[in-house]
Amino acid sequence: MASPESAVNGPTMTAGAASKSLRNAFGGVIAFIILVLIGVLAFSIRLFSVIKYESVIHEFDPYFNYRVTQFLSKNGIYDFWNWFDDRTWYPLGRVIGGTVYPGLTLTAGTIWKVVNSLNIPLSVETVCVFTAPIFSAFASWAAYLLTKEVKGPGAGLTAAALLAMVPSYISRSVAGSYDNEAVAIFALVFTFYLYIKTLNTGSLFYATLNALAYFYMVCSWGGYTFIINLIPMHVLLCIVTGRYSSRLYIAYAPLVVLGTLLASLVPVVGFNAVLTSEHFASFLVFIIIHVVALAYYIKGILSPKMFKVAVTLVVSAGLAVCCAVIAILIAVVASSPTKGWSGRSLTLLDPTYASKYIPIIASVSEHQPPTWPSYFMDINVLAFLVPAGIIACFMPLTDSSSFVILYIVTSVYFSGVMVRLMLVLAPAACILSGIALSEAFNVLTRSIKFQLPGIAGNPSIASEENGSSTVVAPNDIPKTEEAAKEKPAKKNRKKEKENVEKKPTPSKTEKRLLVLPLEASVIAVLLLVLLGAFYVVHCVWAAAEAYSAPSIVLTSHSNDGGLHVFDDFREAYSWLSHNTDVDDKVASWWDYGYQTTAMANRTVLVDNNTWNNTHIATVGTAMSSPEKQAWEIFHSLDVKYVLVVFGGVVGYPSDDINKFLWMVRIGGGVFPHIKEPDYLRDGQYRIDAQATPTMLNCLMYKLSYFRFVETDGKGFDRVRRTEIGKKHFKLTHFEEVFTTHHWMVRIYKLKPQRNRIRGKTKKSKSSRSVSSKRDVRGKRNPWH
Amino acid sequence: ISFIPYLFKRFQNFLPFPGRIERFTFYLLDYNLCFDKQVVYMAVVGSFPFNSFLSGVLSCIGTAVLAVCLRIQVNKDNKEFKDVAPERAFADFILCNLVLHLVIMNFLG
Numbered sequence: 001m002a003s004p005e006s007a008v009n010g011p012t013m014t015a016g017a018a019s020k021s022l023r024n025a026f027g028g029v030i031a032f033i034i035l036v037l038i039g040v041l042a043f044s045i046r047l048f049s050v051i052k053y054e055s056v057i058h059e060f061d062p063y064f065n066y067r068v069t070q071f072l073s074k075n076g077i078y079d080f081w082n083w084f085d086d087r088t089w090y091p092l093g094r095v096i097g098g099t100v101y102p103g104l105t106l107t108a109g110t111i112w113k114v115v116n117s118l119n120i121p122l123s124v125e126t127v128c129v130f131t132a133p134i135f136s137a138f139a140s141w142a143a144y145l146l147t148k149e150v151k152g153p154g155a156g157l158t159a160a161a162l163l164a165m166v167p168s169y170i171s172r173s174v175a176g177s178y179d180n181e182a183v184a185i186f187a188l189v190f191t192f193y194l195y196i197k198t199l200n201t202g203s204l205f206y207a208t209l210n211a212l213a214y215f216y217m218v219c220s221w222g223g224y225t226f227i228i229n230l231i232p233m234h235v236l237l238c239i240v241t242g243r244y245s246s247r248l249y250i251a252y253a254p255l256v257v258l259g260t261l262l263a264s265l266v267p268v269v270g271f272n273a274v275l276t277s278e279h280f281a282s283f284l285v286f287i288i289i290h291v292v293a294l295a296y297y298i299k300g301i302l303s304p305k306m307f308k309v310a311v312t313l314v315v316s317a318g319l320a321v322c323c324a325v326i327a328i329l330i331a332v333v334a335s336s337p338t339k340g341w342s343g344r345s346l347t348l349l350d351p352t353y354a355s356k357y358i359p360i361i362a363s364v365s366e367h368q369p370p371t372w373p374s375y376f377m378d379i380n381v382l383a384f385l386v387p388a389g390i391i392a393c394f395m396p397l398t399d400s401s402s403f404v405i406l407y408i409v410t411s412v413y414f415s416g417v418m419v420r421l422m423l424v425l426a427p428a429a430c431i432l433s434g435i436a437l438s439e440a441f442n443v444l445t446r447s448i449k450f451q452l453p454g455i456a457g458n459p460s461i462a463s464e465e466n467g468s469s470t471v472v473a474p475n476d477i478p479k480t481e482e483a484a485k486e487k488p489a490k491k492n493r494k495k496e497k498e499n500v501e502k503k504p505t506p507s508k509t510e511k512r513l514l515v516l517p518l519e520a521s522v523i524a525v526l527l528l529v530l531l532g533a534f535y536v537v538h539c540v541w542a543a544a545e546a547y548s549a550p551s552i553v554l555t556s557h558s559n560d561g562g563l564h565v566f567d568d569f570r571e572a573y574s575w576l577s578h579n580t581d582v583d584d585k586v587a588s589w590w591d592y593g594y595q596t597t598a599m600a601n602r603t604v605l606v607d608n609n610t611w612n613n614t615h616i617a618t619v620g621t622a623m624s625s626p627e628k629q630a631w632e633i634f635h636s637l638d639v640k641y642v643l644v645v646f647g648g649v650v651g652y653p654s655d656d657i658n659k660f661l662w663m664v665r666i667g668g669g670v671f672p673h674i675k676e677p678d679y680l681r682d683g684q685y686r687i688d689a690q691a692t693p694t695m696l697n698c699l700m701y702k703l704s705y706f707r708f709v710e711t712d713g714k715g716f717d718r719v720r721r722t723e724i725g726k727k728h729f730k731l732t733h734f735e736e737v738f739t740t741h742h743w744m745v746r747i748y749k750l751k752p753q754r755n756r757i758r759g760k761t762k763k764s765k766s767s768r769s770v771s772s773k774r775d776v777r778g779k780r781n782p783w784h
Numbered sequence: 785i786s787f788i789p790y791l792f793k794r795f796q797n798f799l800p801f802p803g804r805i806e807r808f809t810f811y812l813l814d815y816n817l818c819f820d821k822q823v824v825y826m827a828v829v830g831s832f833p834f835n836s837f838l839s840g841v842l843s844c845i846g847t848a849v850l851a852v853c854l855r856i857q858v859n860k861d862n863k864e865f866k867d868v869a870p871e872r873a874f875a876d877f878i879l880c881n882l883v884l885h886l887v888i889m890n891f892l893g
Contacts, residue, residue, distance in 0.1 A: 204853055204876035208883050246856045254853060254880060257846040261887045264838060271834060293852075 034157055035144060039137035042164035045540065046133040046174045049548035055129050055176070058550040060591060060608050062178035063598035065104055066128050068096060072109040073124050080105075081267070087603045088593065089612060090585050090637065098267045099611070103187070103220030104180050107131065132173040132182035139186040140164040143427055143434075146193035149200055150393075150400040151435050154442065159434025163189075165535070167542035168378035168426040174547055181423055184221030189427050191217050191227055192407070195251060196400045202247035204254065211258035218263045225278040226424060228259065230410060232285035234403045239292050243399055249293050256286045370419040377542065378422050381535040382429040389432030392439045408432055440528060447521040552595065554652065566650065569595065572643070572745035575738050576600035580641060587634055588643035589623070589656055589663065590616055596643070605637060613670065620667030623660070623700045624674050630699040631733035634750055642734065642748045646704045649711055649743035651718035658719065660700050661685055688722040696726045703748055706731055711743065808855045812848055819844035839891040846884045850877055 049058070057066050072080045083096040112127040140160040148156035163169065172181040194210035218224045235252045238244060260282070263273040273279055298310060375383055386408060393401035408428040415425040516524075554566040576586065577600045586602045593607020606616045622633040634642065647655035656663075661676070668674040678694040679685070687701065695701060709715040709727040716723050731748070738747040822840045857873035 202857070204850070204857070204873070204880050207853075208876070208880045212883070250853045250856065253849040254846070257842055257849055258880075258884055258887065261839065261842050261846070261884070261891060264835070265887065265891055271838070274838060 042137040043133045048544045058176040064594040067598040069105045128178045135186045136173045142189040149196045155435045155438035159431045162430040165539040168422045171547040180221045187217035198251040207254045214259045215262035232281045382433040385433035385436045389436035444521040447515040451518040568740035568744035571740045573600035584640040586641045587639040617667045617670035620663035621671045627733045644703045648717040689725045691725045815848045839888045843888045
């Protein structure tokens with residue numbers, strides 16, 4: 001496999017060709033082995049939580065998906081499509097079939113069914129827990145395919161290796177994080193790969209596959225609107241920069257038609273696929289590309305002079321029609337208050353929108369803008385390599401590399417708006433870093449190879465370069481078949497890096513390729529390998545320490561180094577499922593809704609879907625009101641048990657008292673008698689002796705701190721780091737039924753209505769005067 | 785103004801395409817007509833079964849688009865598609881149409 005063997009042309013051409021194909025085959029086998037290893041890496045780096053804790057589903061949202069998958073596996077797909085869930089959002093219920101993105105649950109359900117039909121007895125929970133790592137392996141392979149289309153197989157392998165490990169993606173796809181993004185990122189990258197492939201080959205077959213992959217993406221995640229806006233933007237960019245070609249038409253037009261149809265098939269999207277502003281961009285560009293295609297076609301038929309005449313004629317006539325249509329469209333769109341965009345999209349476009357109008361969206365911690373350190377935490381070294389990758393994409397600029405550049409620019413913008421969208425940035429960053437690293441390694445190893453002693457002088461090397469690289473078409477389409485691979489004389493240190501002869505070379509006649517000095521390239525290669533090593537170390541650390549916490553089980557280290565496990569949540573849910581009636585309703589803040597329905601199997605008032613702001617505001621108002629009013633609110637909703645999370649004993653910071661201000665804000669947004677300043681003393685949120693009386697009397701305070709003083713005698717709250725204000729009080733309308741081992745979850749029961757109400761049995765006149773007095777005294781409280 | 789008769793004359797010369805391609809133009813015109821009829825019907829009667837309307841018009845547009853794609857690929861003057869055999873282009877066209885009509889059938893309601 002040494003290069004002098006292939007440097008001989010002429011009479012040994014057949015031998016050269018044979019050795020070249022052998023080298024090709026060898027390179028293909030190596031690439032395949034590397035890809036398998038990357039898949040194994042992606043799978044195993046996500047298993048830390050399974051090893052450290054157990055195979056359990058994490059967080060909140062995955063519990064809902066798990067419950068839906070359980071239902072699907074038990075009842076089959078027709079019942080799943082038509083499922084009306086009455087155990088949540090009591091008394092409203094929720095149409096699950098029409099409001100859930102079915103991709104994830106259908107995928108896991110299919111895997112479960114297939115595996116069980118092969119007589120491998122995996123439970124639904126196991127399948128759910130391990131779906132995410134499997135699909136992250138698929139996502140790395142899809143990234144390999146995508147980057148191979150853009151730059152070449154070497155860049156592809158690097159990008160795949162980077163994506164397998166990037167912490168931002170690990171955080172949402174760790175084993176147990178059974179959420180939409182687990183399959184959605186795979187669908188995203190795969191759809192982009194098929195789009196680029198269609199763009200490069202112009203084949204309708206790939207266009208069909210592209211539409212089907214887009215359908216899978218629509219099924220999986222609400223973020224599909226990113227695809228349906230990015231691709232039209234790219235088409236527009238290509239048209240504007242003069243890169244229009246018929247392949248562009250074939251790549252785009254069938255996708256729009258087929259994609260819109262397929263998107264309307266998914267019940268969640270339905271007619272939104274044609275009615276909301278999120279899709280208008282695709283239709284607009286659809287019309288534009290038809291106009292451009294027609295213009296090019298006519299230009300091909302007519303002579304230049306006639307073409308000019310035709311253009312002026314058409315433009316003057318068409319402009320009038322266009323203006324009329326656009327005026328109508330603007331009138332229609334402007335008449336709706338949100339200009340046709342949904343609330344979630346508006347928060348992305350205008351980052352201040354949510355805090356002004358929709359406090360629920362603003363309150364979710366994932367929707368906050370990220371801080372600078374979180375960029376470094378999540379994509380680490382890639383943050384430095386991305387600009388290099390952007391430059392590498394510009395030489396030469398092809399359709400596919402312009403797409404990747406557009407992808408990274410838009411995803412950087414969106415990731416700056418919401419932390420959660422760092423996830424969309426991760427594949428783009430990996431692709432561009434893979435391109436950058438691969439190009440760098442290519443230049444450096446080429447420098448080393450051509451300067452090592454024993455190689456002939458430059459001219460023959462250059463001719464060998466030209467002879468062995470494939471013929472490049474004059475325009476900038478990168479070839480999709482593999483070219484000859486040159487193995488460097490140095491052995492590869494890291495198994496993920498592979499060197500491929502870069503093509504297309506900028507010009508075929510370049511005889512002397514630039515080389516760097518030998519020592520500098522050796523040191524540079526070593527430094528780059530070191531950079532990669534740092535990246536790997538960071539990723540493994542992040543996966544093990546930062547992102548593997550299931551958050552339903554907490555741990556801490558005790559003084560003698562042992563591990564102390566806080567399993568309070570599951571303790572509370574199992575108490576609920578064993579000690580209450582099946583039909584009992586449980587009220588809690590919406591964070592715990594999914595877990596309560598999935599694990600405790602009880603009906604809840606509000607859950608994480610947060611689609612009904614008024615209902616959540618009702619619960620928030622109840623939590624912020626004094627005991628009697630809260631009792632009345634809950635009683636009107638048939639609630640029997642109230643669940644609060646309290647971290648004061650152990651120092652758990654995400655408890656309900658810390659979230660309480662959001663309850664006040666959301667409740668106050670709908671019921672104006674709840675005012676946030678009532679709960680703050682001098683603008684500060686306190687629960688100690690300086691707190692306001694409204695705060696000290698509200699239900700949340702009472703339910704959290706009831707009997708708290710009995711734990712340590714002083715009532716010292718470990719999270720807020722003060723002693724509480726009101727220490728000794730009794731509950732009049734609620735009774736405590738369960739508190740978990742570490743006091744983290746506390747469950748209260750509503751006391752039944754008293755049979756005899758003192759004072760009410762007097763004549764109706766006095767009761768009327770009593771009630772009228774109450775009306776005048778209180779502020780306009782709708783619950784009286 | 786003399787542009788219009790000139791265009792007609794060019795079109796006369798242009799129309800004898802290789803036989804199959806000429807049929808595309810009429811195929812497309814036909815679909816255009818179908819599409820216009822559907823839109824007029826909806827404007828008159830109202831769009832109650834919206835999914836049926838949507839699937840009807842999108843099927844018209846879809847097959848028209850696919851026909852244009854096939855024409856692009858089959859046209860011998862098109863140098864970008866020299867290495868794609870017309871049979872392969874036609875097979876792709878059939879496949880894409882199959883998927884499209886499957887979806888439409890499903891969406892028709």
